Amino acid sequence: MSATAPDTLESDAAWQWLCRLRDHERPPEDDRLWLDAQGAWQARDAVGDATRELLDCLVPLATHRERLAVAQLGQSLDGRIATQSGHSHYINGLESRTHLHRLRALLDAVVVGAGTVVADDPLLTVRHVPGRQPVRVILDPRGRVPGHVRLLRDAAAPTLHLVGPDTMPATPTGRHVTRLTLPLAGDGFSPAAVLEALAERGLPRVLIEGGGVTVSRFLEAGVLDRLHLLVAPLLIGSGRPGLTLAPIATLDDARRPRARTFRCGDDTLFDLILRNA
Ligand SMILES: NC(=O)c1ccc[n+]([C@@H]2O[C@H](COP(=O)([O-])OP(=O)(O)OC[C@H]3O[C@@H](n4cnc5c(N)ncnc54)[C@H](OP(=O)(O)O)[C@@H]3O)[C@@H](O)[C@H]2O)c1
Structure with missing residues (x-):
C-alpha cells in the first residue's frame, strides 16, 4: 500500500x-x-x-458585515514610522507590506493624511497580492496637497479628496477624483464624521493607513475597532512618531487592549482589538 x-x-x-x-x-x-x-x-x-x-x-x-475601522502603522521597536526627514521606505519587511496590501484589498476604503501624501506620494493600490482596489481617501483640510500627486493623477482606483470649507485645492484632477467638502471641528475633521461620510457613500469598512497624526486622531476619537501595529526589529532613535496621544498621569490610565500577535517575517504584528469587531 x-x-x-x-x-x-x-x-x-x-x-x-x-x-x-x-x-x-x-x-x-x-x-x-x-x-x-x-x-x-x-x-x-x-x-x-x-x-x-x-x-x-x-x-x-x-x-465583518457592519461598519469597521481598522488602523495600521508600521513602526520600529522605538515607535517611529519615519526618520526626521520623512524617509520610511522601508521600515517593515516584505511580509508586513504584503499584509498591508491584504488589508487594503479586504476593506472598502483606505484613508491617509495630507502629510503622508506630500511625503510619500503613495499609490495606495493592491499590488503584492491579487485583490480588489479600495477607494483611496485623502484628508486634506487645508487643501495643501499639490495637484501633481499620484492619487490625483493615477486612475488605478477612485480617489476621494476630503477638503475643508474655504480651501482652494490644487487643480487639475482626473475624472477618478471626487472632491468633497467636510466641516472642520477644532483642528480638523471629526474622525466620526469622516467614517460617516464614507459609509454614506457605500464604504463602511475602512483602513486608516497613516501616518501617525492621522491614526492618533482616530484612536483618540474612540472610533477604531482594531489597530494593527507592525513592529520591525529596528531602532531609528528619533524621527516621526507613530502614536501620539494625550498625556496620562499614571499607568492605571494606559490603554490595555486585548491583543493577538502574529509573525510577519522578521516583524511582529500586534492585532489590537479596541472594540467588538
Ligand atoms: N510606517 C507607516 O506605517 C507609515 C504610514 C503612513 C505614513 N508614514 C510616514 O508618516 C509620515 C507622515 O505622517 P504624519 O503623522 O507626519 O502625517 P499624516 O498623518 O500623514 O498627515 C497628517 C495631516 O493629515 C491631515 N489630517 C489627519 N487627520 C485629519 C483629520 N481628522 N481631520 C483633518 N485633517 C486630518 C492634517 O493635515 P493638515 O496638516 O493640512 O491640517 C494632518 O496634519 C511620512 O513620513 C510617511 O512616510 C508611515
Whole structure:
C-alpha cells in the first residue's frame, strides 16, 4: 500500500478564499475551507503555520458585515514610522507590506493624511497580492496637497479628496477624483464624521493607513475597532512618531487592549482589538 502525503493548503488558496468570503453574504462553497456554526474556519487538509496565521488574523475582517475601522502603522521597536526627514521606505519587511496590501484589498476604503501624501506620494493600490482596489481617501483640510500627486493623477482606483470649507485645492484632477467638502471641528475633521461620510457613500469598512497624526486622531476619537501595529526589529532613535496621544498621569490610565500577535517575517504584528469587531 503506498502512502500518500496529505495535501497542504497553500496561503494563496487561503487568500483567494478570504477574498470570496469578503464579497459574499454567505460563506462561499469550498470543499477545502469553510466556516463552522461558530464562524471559525475549518480546513479539510493539513494547514501550514503561515496559512493558519493568515486565516486566524484575517477571517474576522473578511467576515465583518457592519461598519469597521481598522488602523495600521508600521513602526520600529522605538515607535517611529519615519526618520526626521520623512524617509520610511522601508521600515517593515516584505511580509508586513504584503499584509498591508491584504488589508487594503479586504476593506472598502483606505484613508491617509495630507502629510503622508506630500511625503510619500503613495499609490495606495493592491499590488503584492491579487485583490480588489479600495477607494483611496485623502484628508486634506487645508487643501495643501499639490495637484501633481499620484492619487490625483493615477486612475488605478477612485480617489476621494476630503477638503475643508474655504480651501482652494490644487487643480487639475482626473475624472477618478471626487472632491468633497467636510466641516472642520477644532483642528480638523471629526474622525466620526469622516467614517460617516464614507459609509454614506457605500464604504463602511475602512483602513486608516497613516501616518501617525492621522491614526492618533482616530484612536483618540474612540472610533477604531482594531489597530494593527507592525513592529520591525529596528531602532531609528528619533524621527516621526507613530502614536501620539494625550498625556496620562499614571499607568492605571494606559490603554490595555486585548491583543493577538502574529509573525510577519522578521516583524511582529500586534492585532489590537479596541472594540467588538
Ligand atoms: N510606517 C507607516 O506605517 C507609515 C504610514 C503612513 C505614513 N508614514 C510616514 O508618516 C509620515 C507622515 O505622517 P504624519 O503623522 O507626519 O502625517 P499624516 O498623518 O500623514 O498627515 C497628517 C495631516 O493629515 C491631515 N489630517 C489627519 N487627520 C485629519 C483629520 N481628522 N481631520 C483633518 N485633517 C486630518 C492634517 O493635515 P493638515 O496638516 O493640512 O491640517 C494632518 O496634519 C511620512 O513620513 C510617511 O512616510 C508611515
